[in-house]
Amino acid sequence: HIFHSIRCTRPQDAPILLLSTTTYYESSFILGLYFSALFNYLNISDLLRDGFGSRPFFQCLIAEANKDDAMQDTDIVGFAMYYYTYDPWIGKLLYLEDFYVMDEYRGWGIGTELLKRLSQIAIETNCSCMHFLVVVWNKPSIEYYMRRGASDLSTEEGWHLFRFDKENLVRMASGD
Numbered sequence: 414h415i416f417h418s419i420r421c422t423r424p425q426d427a428p429i430l431l432l433s434t435t436t437y438y439e440s441s442f443i444l445g446l447y448f449s450a451l452f453n454y455l456n457i458s459d460l461l462r463d464g465f466g467s468r469p470f471f472q473c474l475i476a477e478a479n480k481d482d483a484m485q486d487t488d489i490v491g492f493a494m495y496y497y498t499y500d501p502w503i504g505k506l507l508y509l510e511d512f513y514v515m516d517e518y519r520g521w522g523i524g525t526e527l528l529k530r531l532s533q534i535a536i537e538t539n540c541s542c543m544h545f546l547v548v549v550w551n552k553p554s555i556e557y558y559m560r561r562g563a564s565d566l567s568t569e570e571g572w573h574l575f576r577f578d579k580e581n582l583v584r585m586a587s588g589d
Contacts, residue, residue, distance in 0.1 A: 422464070426473075429489050430475075431456070470496060473494045478518055491518065506541055507543045
């Protein structure tokens, strides 16, 4: 039996969070290539400043677990990074940026507990909904979220996600 708990992240979790996020993306060759540029410049100082400064840009829940009957010497086995955003049509919403549970700890209810806590946080902070992205080829995750009542806005409402990268932001800011 695996014992687990969900808690808010602490500044001392930053190195583990960075490692967990990097490991998560490196587990897929394609995502690893795509995100390698991000992880070449994102570091622990960035996470500390952006997540634990006077005005945090993100918040994070940590899932800890061990396989014994006590919560001694627990390991971080999952996380959910989120922040708030605002939509003029629906108001405040919780945006789930990253959600991950290590493979060997899946099927033990840890992901369900993380989603439960995120839902509680969204309700407590008067959010109208929770948004998140799932890469199109990640069928197990899509099915996982759909079984829990998620709506696929790309098919139901026809939304497309766009991005301006840093290079284009600099170009537009300079008026070119």
